[in-house]
Amino acid sequence: MAFFYENNRLKIGTPDASADVESLARSRTAGPVYIYDLDDVERRFQAMNKALGDVRHTIHYAMKANSHPAILAKFASLGAGADTVSGGEIKRALEAGIPASRIIFSGVAKTVAEIEFALKNKIKQINVESPQELERIAEVAERLGSRADVAFRLNPDVNPQTHPYITTGFRENKFGMDESFMPELVAILKSHSDHLKLRGLTMHIGSLLFDLGVFREAITKTIAIHRQFVAQGFPLDRLDIGGGLGIRYETEDASSEFSMMQAYGTMVRELIKDLNVELLTEPGRILVARAGLLVGEVQYIKPTTNKTFAILDTGMHHLLRPALYSAKHRVLPVVAGVGKPNRYDIVGPICESSDFLAKDVELAPLKAGDLVAMADAGAYGFSMASRYNSHDLPQEIVVSQAKPL
Numbered sequence: 024m025a026f027f028y029e030n031n032r033l034k035i036g037t038p039d040a041s042a043d044v045e046s047l048a049r050s051r052t053a054g055p056v057y058i059y060d061l062d063d064v065e066r067r068f069q070a071m072n073k074a075l076g077d078v079r080h081t082i083h084y085a086m087k088a089n090s091h092p093a094i095l096a097k098f099a100s101l102g103a104g105a106d107t108v109s110g111g112e113i114k115r116a117l118e119a120g121i122p123a124s125r126i127i128f129s130g131v132a133k134t135v136a137e138i139e140f141a142l143k144n145k146i147k148q149i150n151v152e153s154p155q156e157l158e159r160i161a162e163v164a165e166r167l168g169s170r171a172d173v174a175f176r177l178n179p180d181v182n183p184q185t186h187p188y189i190t191t192g193f194r195e196n197k198f199g200m201d202e203s204f205m206p207e208l209v210a211i212l213k214s215h216s217d218h219l220k221l222r223g224l225t226m227h228i229g230s231l232l233f234d235l236g237v238f239r240e241a242i243t244k245t246i247a248i249h250r251q252f253v254a255q256g257f258p259l260d261r262l263d264i265g266g267g268l269g270i271r272y273e274t275e276d277a278s279s280e281f282s283m284m285q286a287y288g289t290m291v292r293e294l295i296k297d298l299n300v301e302l303l304t305e306p307g308r309i310l311v312a313r314a315g316l317l318v319g320e321v322q323y324i325k326p327t328t329n330k331t332f333a334i335l336d337t338g339m340h341h342l343l344r345p346a347l348y349s350a351k352h353r354v355l356p357v358v359a360g361v362g363k364p365n366r367y368d369i370v371g372p373i374c375e376s377s378d379f380l381a382k383d384v385e386l387a388p389l390k391a392g393d394l395v396a397m398a399d400a401g402a403y404g405f406s407m408a409s410r411y412n413s414h415d416l417p418q419e420i421v422v423s424q425a426k427p428l
């Protein structure tokens with residue numbers, strides 16, 4: 024449990040050790056604030072680790088979900104690695120104490136400078152998106168006199184039934200490669216054998232997924248191609264199955280997420296049992312989404328003939344998911360109100376009608392000055408925030424054992 028009500032006040036932590044959200048939010052000078060519960064992140068990491076059991080594995084946290092230094096440092100201390108998608112992320116991961124030997128570099132448009140940075144820092148693996156990129160990696164490795172450990176990203180062509188913007192393993196997506204690329208990739212590997220080493224295959228089919236059958240299908244396809252490479256004399260010793268497990272934004276009940284992690288682990292262990300590989304995973308959302316809240320202050324209540332707007336000092340620039348993906352986050356008054364509920368659209372200060380955080384939600388009457396929290400905003404919240412309209416970024420507070428760090 025990361026957030027709950029006690030005596031009508033929103034708390035962070037557990038009933039045994041909690042901090043008051045209003046006190047935390049008001050302890051800062053002003054403005055919206057993200058609040059994260061580090062202990063919840065740890066619990067989830069441990070659950071995932073346990074689900075993967077005693078197979079040789081490393082969890083590479085997909086830090087695009089939330090790259091707060093304290094969260095990265097926590098993952099480092101737990102033995103996790105990082106899945107990165109830019110030179111900036113590699114740098115942040117290293118600064119937070121995640122060793123290079125546990126850093127993977129994914130991402131679709133790796134520049135020469137980023138590849139050089141990755142190789143100079145001797146990171147664990149570069150996940151390759153195209154033959155052109157593989158050529159580029161070989162050239163950079165040759166120039167540096169080094170050898171790149173690579174994995175080929177397979178596009179297994181499965182439709183994972185999620186928002187179209189976050190499917191990545193369907194044939195229409197820009198990500199990865201299908202089997203037809205394989206001869207070309209093998210030719211490049213052979214002509215640069217001193218500077219490239221193929222360690223395995225990688226896949227990531229999308230985000231916010233619940234159907235384990237789709238994972239099964241994609242992993243099975245990937246394993247079939249893995250075996251083809253092994254048969255061709257490439258001794259692959261890794262298999263990277265990406266991230267993608269979802270959370271149920273519509274409910275505070277997170278128990279199904281823990282059982283899903285367990286079932287996912289059991290399925291994966293069964294699927295790879297005959298392969299002699301290190302299993303690599305790249306979860307993001309499921310580890311951190313539940314651990315975060317975005318708290319904003321009501322500036323105005325604006326009743327119109329159609330509806331009533333609660334206008335906050337935070338909006339799409341701080342939490343883009345509702346505007347971008349039509350995502351629905353639960354709205355939690357920081358102090359539970361009293362009185363007959365009203366219907367509100369919760370909107371922000373940005374000069375666009377896409378600037379909403381929630382629509383048509385029923386809440387006890389709000390007034391200017393009240394604090395309102397958007398639940399489950401720990402993933403793809405601050406990391407997607409911008410300074411659009413020249414607003415400041417929100418502040419961030421990380422709490423552990425009921426104390427801000």
Ligand SMILES: Cc1ncc(COP(=O)(O)O)c(C=O)c1O
Nearest residue numbers: 085227230266267305306307308
């Ligand atoms: C390559 C890759 N790995 C892992 C992830 C993490 O996904 P999720 O947060 O859904 O677990 C992403 C998300 O976009 C990704 O692109």
